[in-house]
Amino acid sequence: xxxxxxxxxCPICSMKxxxxxxxxxxxxxxxxxxxxxxxxxxxxxxxLPIKDAGSFRKIMYIYEFFREGPQT
Ligand SMILES: [Zn+2]
Numbered sequence: 001x002x003x004x005x006x007x008x009x010c011p012i013c014s015m016k017x018x019x020x021x022x023x024x025x026x027x028x029x030x031x032x033x034x035x036x037x038x039x040x041x042x043x044x045x046x047x048l049p050i051k052d053a054g055s056f057r058k059i060m061y062i063y064e065f066f067r068e069g070p071q072t
Contacts, residue, residue, distance in 0.1 A: 008056075012036035019057040024050045031059060 008017050010032045017023060022034040026048040040047055052059060 010036055012040060017056050019055070019060070021056045022054065023056045023059055024053040025059050025063065027051050029063070031056065 024037045
C-alpha cells in the first residue's frame with residue numbers, strides 16, 4: 001500500500017509528492033500538486049481537465065490502481 005508514496009513526482013515542479021500534499025488528478029491520471037496546477041493555470045498553460053482533487057492520501061485511496069505497478 002505504501003509502495004507509491006515517495007515515488008510519484010509532480011510533473012510541474014519535479015518534487016516528490018507527499019501523502020499529505022494537496023493534489024489534483026487529471027483525466028489521464030496524472031497527479032500533480034494543486035498549487036502547481038493553479039500556477040500553471042494562472043499563466044495560461046493548457047492543462048487537462050481535473051477529474052478529482054484532495055490530499056494525495058485520499059486520491060491514492062480512491063484510485064487503487066496507483067498501487068498496482070509493474071513491480072510486485
Ligand atoms: Zn508540484
